[in-house]
Amino acid sequence: MKQKLFTRNGGNIKKIKLFTSKELEKATDNYHGNRVLGEGGQGTGYKRMLLEGRIVAIKKFKIADESKIEEFINEVILLSQISHRNVVQLVGCCLETEVPLLVYEFVSNGYLFQYLHDQNEEFPFTWELRLLIAFEVSSVLTYLHSAASVPIYHRDIKSKNILLDEKFQVKLSDFGISRSIVVDQTRLTTQVKGPFGYLDPEYF
Incomplete structure (x- = not known):
């Protein structure tokens, strides 16, 4: 078995x-x-x-x-x-x-979602840190879409799929519904998955 x-x-x-x-x-x-x-x-x-x-x-x-x-x-x-x-x-x-x-x-600081929705006075979630996280998310998506040997579209980018390590650096997770795209493939027919508001524009 x-x-x-x-x-x-x-x-x-x-x-x-x-x-x-x-x-x-x-x-x-x-x-x-x-x-x-x-x-x-x-x-x-x-x-x-x-x-x-x-x-x-x-x-x-x-x-x-x-x-x-x-x-x-x-x-x-x-x-x-x-x-x-x-x-x-x-x-x-x-x-x-x-x-x-x-x-x-193991990613020690959990999900971005909790910092956006559960504000903690002991740890102010500053705009500087928010911008850094946004930059790192956009950087890793640029890599996946344009620099990886086979482009990868995540299809479910949301704050619950963005983890933060001990230095609050981004760790993108949950690639279950991602899809690889062959570079010379001009058409792709597949079921659209993931919440519409978080769908990769390129993939849509």
């Missing part, structure tokens, strides 16, 4: 560290509630330290239907091709479970 799931979940993916289900069960204390970082529409995130001492975020998908599996495989493939300081780093994945698991670098 593990081999069957491994193949279905994209077991031919290269350049990515593969974790066993036992390794990640142990790392999360069998997905205990006190390890939860947060929950979203796609799944649950867990914070944990791996055996080599690295702190990571483990993303467990909620539903293992075919569309979610495709998004999972898409995210793994895209992140394995991207090397940019403002894109969250994919450490590895687990492909032998019913619900696929992704292992990312």
Whole structure:
């Protein structure tokens, strides 16, 4: 069964560290509630330290239907091709479970959303910092659209998909519904995904 799931979940993916289900069960204390970082529409995130001492975020998908599996495989493939300081780093994945698991670098300061909507007097979210974040987001999108070997359109840019590290530098995340575009491809027919207000103008 593990081999069957491994193949279905994209077991031919290269350049990515593969974790066993036992390794990640142990790392999360069998997905205990006190390890939860947060929950979203796609799944649950867990914070944990791996055996080599690295702190990571483990993303467990909620539903293992075919569309979610495709998004999972898409995210793994895209992140394995991207090397940019403002894109969250994919450490590895687990492909032998019913619900696929992704292992990312841990980004300590959470989502941009919380700083925009939950103002904290102890930490004023200054306009200088906002402009820096806007600049870094636009820079990484310019890279993905124009400088990457194969252009990548994120399709879901919003404050909940922009993480901030300990220095409040941007880490763009959640590439599940992203799409690669072959440079010489003049037409693209596909289902439009992502909230309309956040859709990449180039892709639209």
